[in-house]
Amino acid sequence: MAEPIVPSPSCPVPLRDQGRVLLAHGGGGRLMHELLESVFFAALRGSATAPAHDSSVHALPGGARIAFTTDSYVVHPRRFPGGDIGSLAVHGTVNDLAMSGARPLWLSAGFVLEEGLEIAELREHVQSMRDAAAAAGVAIVTGDTKVVERGKGDGLYVNTAGIGLVPDGVTIAPDRIRAGDAVLVSGDLGRHGIAILAVREGLAFETTIESDSAAVHGLVATLLDAGIRVHCLRDLTRGGLASASNELAAASGLAIELVEGSIPIAEPVRAACELLGLDPLYVACEGRFAAFVHPADAERAVALLRADPLGAGAAQIGHVAADGPARVTLHSRLGSTRVVDMLSGEQLPRIC
Amino acid sequence: MAEPIVPSPSCPVPLRDQGRVLLAHGGGGRLMHELLESVFFAALRGSATAPAHDSSVHALPGGARIAFTTDSYVVHPRRFPGGDIGSLAVHGTVNDLAMSGARPLWLSAGFVLEEGLEIAELREHVQSMRDAAAAAGVAIVTGDTKVVERGKGDGLYVNTAGIGLVPDGVTIAPDRIRAGDAVLVSGDLGRHGIAILAVREGLAFETTIESDSAAVHGLVATLLDAGIRVHCLRDLTRGGLASASNELAAASGLAIELVEGSIPIAEPVRAACELLGLDPLYVACEGRFAAFVHPADAERAVALLRADPLGAGAAQIGHVAADGPARVTLHSRLGSTRVVDMLSGEQLPRIC
Numbered sequence: 020m021a022e023p024i025v026p027s028p029s030c031p032v033p034l035r036d037q038g039r040v041l042l043a044h045g046g047g048g049r050l051m052h053e054l055l056e057s058v059f060f061a062a063l064r065g066s067a068t069a070p071a072h073d074s075s076v077h078a079l080p081g082g083a084r085i086a087f088t089t090d091s092y093v094v095h096p097r098r099f100p101g102g103d104i105g106s107l108a109v110h111g112t113v114n115d116l117a118m119s120g121a122r123p124l125w126l127s128a129g130f131v132l133e134e135g136l137e138i139a140e141l142r143e144h145v146q147s148m149r150d151a152a153a154a155a156g157v158a159i160v161t162g163d164t165k166v167v168e169r170g171k172g173d174g175l176y177v178n179t180a181g182i183g184l185v186p187d188g189v190t191i192a193p194d195r196i197r198a199g200d201a202v203l204v205s206g207d208l209g210r211h212g213i214a215i216l217a218v219r220e221g222l223a224f225e226t227t228i229e230s231d232s233a234a235v236h237g238l239v240a241t242l243l244d245a246g247i248r249v250h251c252l253r254d255l256t257r258g259g260l261a262s263a264s265n266e267l268a269a270a271s272g273l274a275i276e277l278v279e280g281s282i283p284i285a286e287p288v289r290a291a292c293e294l295l296g297l298d299p300l301y302v303a304c305e306g307r308f309a310a311f312v313h314p315a316d317a318e319r320a321v322a323l324l325r326a327d328p329l330g331a332g333a334a335q336i337g338h339v340a341a342d343g344p345a346r347v348t349l350h351s352r353l354g355s356t357r358v359v360d361m362l363s364g365e366q367l368p369r370i371c
Numbered sequence: 372m373a374e375p376i377v378p379s380p381s382c383p384v385p386l387r388d389q390g391r392v393l394l395a396h397g398g399g400g401r402l403m404h405e406l407l408e409s410v411f412f413a414a415l416r417g418s419a420t421a422p423a424h425d426s427s428v429h430a431l432p433g434g435a436r437i438a439f440t441t442d443s444y445v446v447h448p449r450r451f452p453g454g455d456i457g458s459l460a461v462h463g464t465v466n467d468l469a470m471s472g473a474r475p476l477w478l479s480a481g482f483v484l485e486e487g488l489e490i491a492e493l494r495e496h497v498q499s500m501r502d503a504a505a506a507a508g509v510a511i512v513t514g515d516t517k518v519v520e521r522g523k524g525d526g527l528y529v530n531t532a533g534i535g536l537v538p539d540g541v542t543i544a545p546d547r548i549r550a551g552d553a554v555l556v557s558g559d560l561g562r563h564g565i566a567i568l569a570v571r572e573g574l575a576f577e578t579t580i581e582s583d584s585a586a587v588h589g590l591v592a593t594l595l596d597a598g599i600r601v602h603c604l605r606d607l608t609r610g611g612l613a614s615a616s617n618e619l620a621a622a623s624g625l626a627i628e629l630v631e632g633s634i635p636i637a638e639p640v641r642a643a644c645e646l647l648g649l650d651p652l653y654v655a656c657e658g659r660f661a662a663f664v665h666p667a668d669a670e671r672a673v674a675l676l677r678a679d680p681l682g683a684g685a686a687q688i689g690h691v692a693a694d695g696p697a698r699v700t701l702h703s704r705l706g707s708t709r710v711v712d713m714l715s716g717e718q719l720p721r722i723c
Contacts, residue, residue: 079536
C-alpha cells in the first residue's frame, strides 16, 4: 500500500541516532513510520496536500474526483505461487485505489532493470502485468525504463502509480470511522507472506500455499453498489492486519477491538506461522482488506463479500469501541485480552 | 521523459539474440526503443490505450482532461552542479506533463532505498524534492518507500508519477505536427549531460557547467496563453535533440530539417563535448524542450520564450519539410547535409 500519513507511534530510537537506512525501515512497522514521519512527512507536509490514506483524492474542474496512488515493488523472489512481481504491481496499486472507493482506470509502469536481467524473464513479468491489468479492467497507459549496472539492482524493480475515479457521494477515509463500526476482513489472512517466505526459504509444506494476490476493487464496488455504509477500507499489506488496524486506530483516535476466534486464517497458514514463529496478524496479504462499516450493515456486507470467490472467507472480526484509548486490543480464544502493537521493524523483508 | 510509443526504427540486432538487458538498453537510443517495442509495447498494446507522447491524456466525466506520466530516476551521482536526484525527479515529471500542454498539479513519489543509505542524505534529497515542487507549484500527494538489502540497489532510486490538467482546447501531440512547422528549442543544449559527466569522471573545466534541470511548464503556459499554435512539444532528455527529433519524425511520418548554425550550444559545453568526443546533439538536457509551432507564430514564440530567463537561449533551429522520408537531416555550417540518426545504445548511462 502507499503510505498513509498517520501520527507516528512513540519511537524509542531517535532516527538521527541511527544515521543509516536499515532493512527494518521497509517493514511496515514502527521504524518505517518513524522514517516516514522524520524524513518524508516532515519535509513534504509543508508543500503538499497531506495524504491520509492509501491513495489521495482530488477534485477536478467539472466535478470528477480522482484517487491517485503509487507503490514500488521489490518483491523477492519475483515469481511465487499465485503470482509474480508483474501481477503484484498491478494488484497492489489497483487495491490502493479501491481503498478510497475509486474505480481504478489507468496505471503507469516504471521499470528499473539491472544489467544482465534475462529478457525472457522481463517479458514474462510484463505479460503478467498485462494479464492482471486486463483482468482488472485497467489500462497501463504510460511507462518508463531505466537500466542500472550489474550489482546496482536486483534484476527488476517495478513502480506503478494509478488513477481511479471516485464515485459521486463516496467518501472513504480513516476520519470517517465511527465508534460502533463493525470491522470486517474480506478473507483469510497471511497467504501472501507465507507463500513468499516458503519460496525464499525453500520450505515445503504439505499444501502449497498460494499468495492471495488479487485485485479487490470488484468486492469494494459490490459493497458500495449495495448501499453498504462503508466508512473506511484498508488493504492488509506490509505489517498485516495488526499494522493496518494500528494505523487506523491512530488516525481515527478510536479503540479497535478484535476477536481472535473470528479472524479467518487457513489451517496451512496457521501451521506455517507456528513453524516459523510468526504471528499471522502481522503477515502481509495482497488481496485482502479490512472494512469499517456501519454496524447495521455488517451482516449484509459479509454476505455480499462471501458471494464472490475473492471474498469467500470474509468475516466480521471486531468492532470500534465506544471509548478507550486509540489502540488495538485482541480478545483471545482463552478469554484474555491483549494489546496488539505495531512491530518495531521488519518481519519479512521485500514481501512486496 | 516517459517513453512515447513510436514505431521502432530498424534494429540490426534482434533482441532475442541478445537475451539479457544491457546498459545500452537504458540509453534513449535505438536499443532502448527496440526493447520497448519488443517487450513492453508488444505486451501492453493489446490491453492499453496506446500512449503516444511523454504523457498520456484522458478525459473524465465532467469534461476535464488529465495528463498522466511517470519516470524513474537512477541518476549517478545523486548530487551534481545545478541539482540533485530530488529536484530532477520533480522537474522531469513536471516537464513530461508540460509536453502535453498540461498544467502539472500532483506528483507521487516512490523511493527504493538501499540498506545503509545515510538518512541525512535521504533527507537532503527529499527536501530538494519539496523545494522543487513548491517552486513548480505542484504538490507531492502520495508516496511509498521500500528498502532493499545492501548491494541490491545504489543508495536511492526515485520514481515520480504526475497528473496535470490539460487546458480546454489544447491538443499537443506528435500527430499534430504539420509540414512547414517551425522547430524551436527553448534554450542551449547539453548542459545536464555534461554536468553529470564532469562530476562522474572528475573532470575540471575552466567554467563549472551547471545542469539545466528546471521545470519548464511556465514556458509552455506562456506560449499557450499568448495563442501560439503549438503543435507538438518534446523534452530533450535521454538521447538529446537527435533522439527526440528522430522519434518525432517517425511518429509524424515527416522529415525534419535542422540548421546546425542555429542550434544553441554554450561554448563550455561545446568545448567539453569536443574533449570527450561527444556530439552535443545527443547529450541530455533536463530543462529544455523542442517546440513544433505554426510557422507564422515562430518569431513571436521565440521572443516569448526569450523573455523568460529559463528560455533566454531559445531559437528556431529548423523546420518540418514539405516532403521527403521521415528522418532528420542537419545542414552543417560548411554547407553539407547529413542524416542525424538515433544512436544505437548508450552514450551516457544513468544520466537521469
